[in-house]
Amino acid sequence: MLQPEVIQSRRGGFTRRKFIKGVIAAGATASAAGYLFRGSGVLTPMLSAQDAVERLITLNINGQQRRVDVPKHETLAMTLRYQLGLTGTKLGCDRAECGACTVLLDGVTHYGCSILTHSVAGREVTSIEGLEQDGELHPVQQAVIDEGGFQCAFCAPGFVMSMVGMLDKNPAPTREEAAVLLSGNLCRCGDYDKILNTAMRAAELSRSRA
């Protein structure tokens, strides 16, 4: 393994391509990335300070314990999509302004784009992949199929999670109450009428199953 000082001293005299070739030839591995970028500011405060949290955490996702190595600045939506492959959770605005990333934390709706993954360790995370139980669709998912509730459906996973959270809070909402409870999700197709049909159908289905 090359020592960082060696790499530093080589950088001045070589082109970037030659430098990279040289590193490969010297047998540097991916784990040396921290050294390669040293001083460039890309991977700055990587040395753990005392009392700070560990990167390796256990997440409870859809009833499963998952060990994940999470950067401290990573949001839950990023971890779900790009570390755990749970791409049902969508990223729309990434600013808590559209609702596409809505997930449940301990059964309550949250925007996955605007919470640190490290803040949800120890809490029960439910994404849309966790709704189906033993091959049976969740009543809200069934209602989406029955009512054809969405056009492009990019917003659908977020809306579905909001409906699940809504029914937990109010199993028999009026259409107006449903509109308020779902007011944290946007649909750019403007399909709200059918989405509310879906919500009312979902309430009906989940009451008949209970």
Place this chain on the structure above:
Amino acid sequence: MAVIRDMIPPFELYQPAGVDDAVRLMDEHGSDGWVLAGGLDTFDWFKDRIKRPAAVIDLGGVDEIRGITGGVDGGLDIGAMTSLTDVAEHADVQSRYPLLADAAGLVATPQIRNQGTLGGNIVQDTRCWYYRSGWPCYRAGGNICYAATRRSMNREHCIVGADRCVAVNPSDTAPALVALDAEMVVASTSGERTYPAVDFFIGPDIDIERMTVLEPGDLLTRVVLPVPWEGARWYFEKIRDRKSWDFSLVSVASMISVQGGVIQDARIVVNSIAPYPVRMGAVEAAIRGREPSDETGQMAGEIAVEDARALRHNDYKIALTRNLVRRSIRDAA
């Protein structure tokens, strides 16, 4: 416009389990530290890379300041980390402080209320987009206000209380807490202090870079509500562009005591028209001893806007303030 990037820059993360640990960490890191509560104000700053703290202190595990308990002397004690949903839906808040339940229930969206905290809603920074986009304005330590020039877009800015900076306080719960005469409990390594809500919020004339009395190292831990007036009447209204998500253009919170058909006492507070929630002292003095009628309301509305000065695009706020103050007296229930 803010440049939207996909990743927050790295920082060191701390998750203290108690207020003592939290304020010690805040003290250690000083202005390099950032206190994270619900995070809904925080992450915009981070994603735009305008605030880049080295250390983030996440209060999510500080359970001692989450929840609502009966306060001393029959009031109510609300931890700063209590979610806005929990505040809005708490039985005692709904029955005894409907003003606060209304205000908390009208913040942004259900998801934001589930995650956002009362403390965070109170101490949130202004929404002035010049400031939030990283322009080096007075509030950001510079020596110009980009929102008050002749060509500025200042529809959301202030009509009273300007001093170089014309940004407004965006909080919905702040005017309600001032009208309720709440006390703010602040912790730091040197102990605990309390402030009346009306003094907790400060204008640019006191410090142009802060919205509240909090300095680095200070943590708002609890909000203490006193017993409301016997038979108090309430009014809260928030005007915004959309019925969801948006910050208020103007909001009003009032608590009025009526006995024998006349107003004994009143606290009328208007927010989003100044860099701090404005307690309308002249209005309160003028309506004492009068009936809570439309006529009194009209007179109050005129007094409320006596000192108002519009910028280029926000004179509608003068009319809104006049009408909201009028309604808050006439329709208080």
